[in-house]
Amino acid sequence: MAINYQLILDSIYEEVKPLLAKGRIANYIPELAKVEPRQFGIAVYCLDGRTYAAGDAEVRFSAQSVTKLFGLALAFSREGDAIWKRVGREPSGNPFNSLYQLELAKGIPRNPFINAGALVIHDILAQRFVQADIAILQFMRTVAREASLDFDPAVWHSEEQTAHRNYAIAHLMKDFGNLHGRVEDIVRGYCRQCSIAINCVELARAGAFLANHGTVPWDFTRILDPSSSKRLNAAMLTCGTYDAAGDFAYRVGLPAKSGVGGGIIALVPGELAIAVWSPGLDENGNSLAGTMALERFTTLTARSIF
Amino acid sequence: MAINYQLILDSIYEEVKPLLAKGRIANYIPELAKVEPRQFGIAVYCLDGRTYAAGDAEVRFSAQSVTKLFGLALAFSREGDAIWKRVGREPSGNPFNSLYQLELAKGIPRNPFINAGALVIHDILAQRFVQADIAILQFMRTVAREASLDFDPAVWHSEEQTAHRNYAIAHLMKDFGNLHGRVEDIVRGYCRQCSIAINCVELARAGAFLANHGTVPWDFTRILDPSSSKRLNAAMLTCGTYDAAGDFAYRVGLPAKSGVGGGIIALVPGELAIAVWSPGLDENGNSLAGTMALERFTTLTARSIF
Amino acid sequence: MAINYQLILDSIYEEVKPLLAKGRIANYIPELAKVEPRQFGIAVYCLDGRTYAAGDAEVRFSAQSVTKLFGLALAFSREGDAIWKRVGREPSGNPFNSLYQLELAKGIPRNPFINAGALVIHDILAQRFVQADIAILQFMRTVAREASLDFDPAVWHSEEQTAHRNYAIAHLMKDFGNLHGRVEDIVRGYCRQCSIAINCVELARAGAFLANHGTVPWDFTRILDPSSSKRLNAAMLTCGTYDAAGDFAYRVGLPAKSGVGGGIIALVPGELAIAVWSPGLDENGNSLAGTMALERFTTLTARSIF
Amino acid sequence: MAINYQLILDSIYEEVKPLLAKGRIANYIPELAKVEPRQFGIAVYCLDGRTYAAGDAEVRFSAQSVTKLFGLALAFSREGDAIWKRVGREPSGNPFNSLYQLELAKGIPRNPFINAGALVIHDILAQRFVQADIAILQFMRTVAREASLDFDPAVWHSEEQTAHRNYAIAHLMKDFGNLHGRVEDIVRGYCRQCSIAINCVELARAGAFLANHGTVPWDFTRILDPSSSKRLNAAMLTCGTYDAAGDFAYRVGLPAKSGVGGGIIALVPGELAIAVWSPGLDENGNSLAGTMALERFTTLTARSIF
Numbered sequence A, B, C, D: 001m002a003i004n005y006q007l008i009l010d011s012i013y014e015e016v017k018p019l020l021a022k023g024r025i026a027n028y029i030p031e032l033a034k035v036e037p038r039q040f041g042i043a044v045y046c047l048d049g050r051t052y053a054a055g056d057a058e059v060r061f062s063a064q065s066v067t068k069l070f071g072l073a074l075a076f077s078r079e080g081d082a083i084w085k086r087v088g089r090e091p092s093g094n095p096f097n098s099l100y101q102l103e104l105a106k107g108i109p110r111n112p113f114i115n116a117g118a119l120v121i122h123d124i125l126a127q128r129f130v131q132a133d134i135a136i137l138q139f140m141r142t143v144a145r146e147a148s149l150d151f152d153p154a155v156w157h158s159e160e161q162t163a164h165r166n167y168a169i170a171h172l173m174k175d176f177g178n179l180h181g182r183v184e185d186i187v188r189g190y191c192r193q194c195s196i197a198i199n200c201v202e203l204a205r206a207g208a209f210l211a212n213h214g215t216v217p218w219d220f221t222r223i224l225d226p227s228s229s230k231r232l233n234a235a236m237l238t239c240g241t242y243d244a245a246g247d248f249a250y251r252v253g254l255p256a257k258s259g260v261g262g263g264i265i266a267l268v269p270g271e272l273a274i275a276v277w278s279p280g281l282d283e284n285g286n287s288l289a290g291t292m293a294l295e296r297f298t299t300l301t302a303r304s305i306f
Helices: A007-020 A066-085 A100-104 A117-127 A132-144 A155-163 A164-176 A183-194 A200-211 A226-239 A242-251 A288-299 B007-017 B068-085 B100-104 B115-128 B134-142 B153-161 B164-175 B182-192 B199-212 B226-241 B241-251 B287-300 C005-019 C066-085 C100-104 C115-128 C132-144 C153-161 C165-174 C185-194 C198-212 C226-240 C242-251 C288-301 D006-018 D066-085 D098-102 D115-128 D134-146 D153-161 D162-174 D183-194 D198-211 D226-239 D242-251 D289-302
Strands: A041-046 A051-056 A197-198 A254-256 A263-268 A272-277 B039-048 B051-057 B254-257 B263-268 B271-278 C043-048 C051-055 C257-258 C263-268 C272-277 D042-046 D052-056 D254-256 D261-270 D272-277
Touching: A007 A041, A007 A051, A007 A288, A041 A200, A051 A200, A051 D162, A066 A117, A066 A132, A066 A183, A066 A200, A066 A226, A066 A254, A100 C257, A100 D098, A117 A132, A117 A164, A117 A183, A132 A183, A132 A197, A132 A200, A132 B199, A155 A164, A155 A183, A155 B182, A164 A183, A164 D162, A164 D242, A197 A200, A197 A226, A197 D098, A197 D289, A200 A226, A200 A263, A200 A272, A226 A242, A226 A254, A226 B226, A242 A288, A254 A288, A254 C005, A254 D153, A263 A288, A263 C185, A263 D115, A272 A288, B007 B039, B007 B051, B007 B287, B039 B199, B051 B199, B068 B115, B068 B134, B068 B182, B068 B199, B068 B226, B068 B254, B068 B263, B068 D254, B100 B164, B100 C100, B115 B134, B115 B182, B134 B182, B153 B182, B164 B182, B164 C263, B199 B226, B199 B263, B199 B271, B226 B241, B226 B254, B254 B287, B271 B287, C005 C043, C043 C198, C051 C198, C066 C115, C066 C132, C066 C185, C066 C198, C066 C226, C066 C257, C066 C263, C115 C165, C115 C185, C132 C185, C132 C198, C153 C185, C165 C185, C198 C226, C198 C263, C198 C272, C226 C242, C226 C257, C226 D226, C226 D242, C242 C288, C242 D226, C257 C288, C263 C288, C263 D052, C272 C288, D006 D042, D006 D052, D006 D289, D052 D198, D066 D115, D066 D134, D066 D183, D066 D198, D066 D226, D066 D254, D066 D261, D115 D134, D115 D162, D115 D183, D134 D198, D153 D183, D162 D183, D198 D226, D198 D261, D198 D272, D226 D242, D226 D254, D242 D289, D254 D289, D261 D289, D272 D289
Parallel strands: none
Antiparallel strands: A041 A051, A041 A272, A254 A263, A263 A272, B039 B051, B039 B271, B254 B263, B263 B271, C043 C051, C043 C272, C257 C263, C263 C272, D042 D052, D042 D272, D254 D261, D261 D272
16 A cells, blocks of 8 residues: 555644754854744655655755765765775764864764765865865756755855864864865865755755665666665765764664754655755754654654664 | 575675685684684575575574674563663764773763673663573573573683673773672673574574564564664664674675674564674674675675665 | 961961862762861971971871872882883873773873872782782881871771772773782772871871982981982872862972872972861862962962972 | 083083984974984073083074963963963873864863964964064063074974964864964964074073073063962973973973974073973974983982972
């Protein structure tokens, strides 16, 4: 019997409403702090092309760290396993912007989903493309089939003003020889990358190729071979949700990548991609209502990978 | 078309033979150091009851940390989510026996698969059962359908002689109030637990209930409800292979638990449990040939969860 | 013009009275928690034999970590620089009972004044003497010229009950091969050592040989040669007051060793030894009123070593 | 009987000659790596005005971290204890350029002699003076009575090229709100400060006011009051020689500040200041022959403060 996804999304929207007042908006980027907190969107893109949505699923939000996933996919598609010489793939066990592990590991970030790792991935792309930020934007436009995706200049400028920790991370990696571009260029490009705005419907569609073993489902463009696509999903599951990867896997049981803008993209391999968004964050920096919505989704549909 | 598992296991056995001379035998437990290194076993238990095996699949080896999985399943089946008050479920990002994180976290182990966490689980069981070590043994006998499973006194005594780090961990947790039993009792019981001997065929069978959503496949005994079983699998995937969980998920893509005796149990949810054994370890303490065998298995059968 | 020490001690006593209600009694050793907090003693032993005292200078208190100084002096007098193979002499930069640095340093304690270091010194003495705790007691009786000094069984038993962290430290060092005796023997002996009771007059006298370049001033017994005595004083200055050695040197400017019983022994090389006691501790575990009294003493007498 | 300092310095020079080939030149600043290693200078400035020197005591070298002492003295003379709100005074227990402790301490450097602390002191001076680097240079010219002291542009430019770790440190402190000026300005100013060139005779004279309780001995200019001068000396002793303060106090027993250019300034309070220089460093970054020379000096003159 087919699952009625629309019914499930509507029901989840009702369930999470009491959570929307809770959670903490990311306030270290002043521009993000201005977002109205009581918003929630959810969208599912099934690999057969059907799309379901509820709530504010067409309101764009700041993708932030969710862009790390697309930067990684792009770099992995071009460089293959060579990227793992410059970044690890182990969970960090520490806050996402910690300098401690980076110093102990002599400038090799623990994984591509912490800031240090995303800066290295940006640096790898900057060696291939004229502008890495634009390369990531174009890639997201392609896999989301949505040419209007763009940077948000207000967020990007706000982010550049407060990027001291990212500068610290980048200079430390430069000191260890694990950053090839100029520190200013990489950090500024990374700030622009993070400022890409997207909505849940677009984000679910953008993630579809990862649920489809690396191939865009509507035009059969192969971004990654099936094995690489699985490996990327494995990295998402173990490292994609900051210092809460274990808890997230326990509760939700899907590969996912979250951002401090409140968005999360998650995958049911072979079936669908799902995107949620709600600005209020839990103590780990993941969307409070968004995480709960995904937990309810896997419970109601029995769609965990485990 | 059905997969010919026997052919695959035989082929894997041939492939890994060159690796058997490599790897490092765990030498901090003198008794384990005596094991002949060039051994390798592999066994698959399909949920329909068919079993396949190759190599030294009926030679018993020291289960060691693999018993942590069964201790956890037993404790979880009795106490439910209450266990998470005393132990976390995040990857550690540090060697399996580190005291550092334990001190920072005020005596709450990072997850139940590092030694500190397994000691807490043992302590939880010791409050319920007359002897926690015997409770775990009986549980393993039940889920493996094999009454002859037993402790190996030589290993157990050898382990007690060299248990100083486990004593350090246990005393530190006692100091923080997260160990209720006597330190000596818990550490000794844990040493006995680790000494349980098992072979690949038995181990694959013992893991079948976790592949079968918590229910023993041959007699329908429910050990865990489906949701709990999935959650346990999620914890295995993110934390089950020491400090290499990210790499293991990336390469193998299955929930798994390894031990320094060289054994690994892994699960394809809804389909099968697979056990491998080879004494030589890689630098993370996982069986070198065993990990490679599992990587080949998921590649040849396309059976990753991702 | 001679300094009127009696006047100065009396004046300091008046000055610190408002502080006696403040400070926190060490409560992790239940027996110590019973001490009446509003007590304060101070005594000076000049190398010419004159003694000055004020307040509760003849009330005995638990010497605790102050005994580490005498254990170290005894071990150093017998083993010389060989002790530095097993213990460092750098300030710790971490709380006195931290396991983190010990693990990083592979079981070599940072200095002889943190618990790990004192346990190693105890272990060194235990290889030389039938009972290290009694050897330290006898040594203190000798240098204090006071045969009635003794262990306090109530404190000692209380300490043994709560020695889990010391057990953790000792087991970790045993694991690294830096403890030769049995863990139980060393930790118990160390608990007894810490329980030695002494008063300010006795303690000032006991420290006189360190102010006198290693020679007991009244009978010219050479405990340490002048160079070794200076080196011990240097180690006291940089490591003697837990994680506050820098602050203590800045404020007081004298080599000193403190204990959680509230006692402190300090030295003006070539002139005198001074002992203070008050049970209330500051956040670093040093006597609050005692530290202030020493700061006033060096200010009023202009007797800093700097 | 008066000490024949000239004889002692000459004798020390002979003694350390075999060490001059040993030691490692600081190579992370390319310009410093060009220095001829087999040089050694030593100079003593007695408070009565007599000066003694041996070896290459009039060859200028790069003062590097030795300038931290003069920056601190200048800031302390103007701001007093207010500086301790922004920088601690505890030994670090970690390499001099570690980011770990800085992150744990939320951007408050452990002491003013590690790079992070010196950057904060530079920032404090930058709020008072048009250019902090020039203020420090002028101050050193004054206390050394030597108007020709100057920056070395080659060193300064070389240092700016390789200042990534200092940029990382400064950005991290900026992120925590403990740096008021622009990161670029502070780091560049600090690089210039470090490039000041000086010789042993000048350096010994420059340190004389700290041996003289804060007052310049030849013209009675009070830089610091006696109590502040003592406190500065105490901070030098506990924190002045990188991660080897305990060992240095143990061996040498004098307050001292070293630099990676191979220079060290040390003080015998009330008597003299002594400067040594030799480019080869030990594993802690202190001059190998210089430290040995100071150890011999305190042994031969019995001039330790302990």
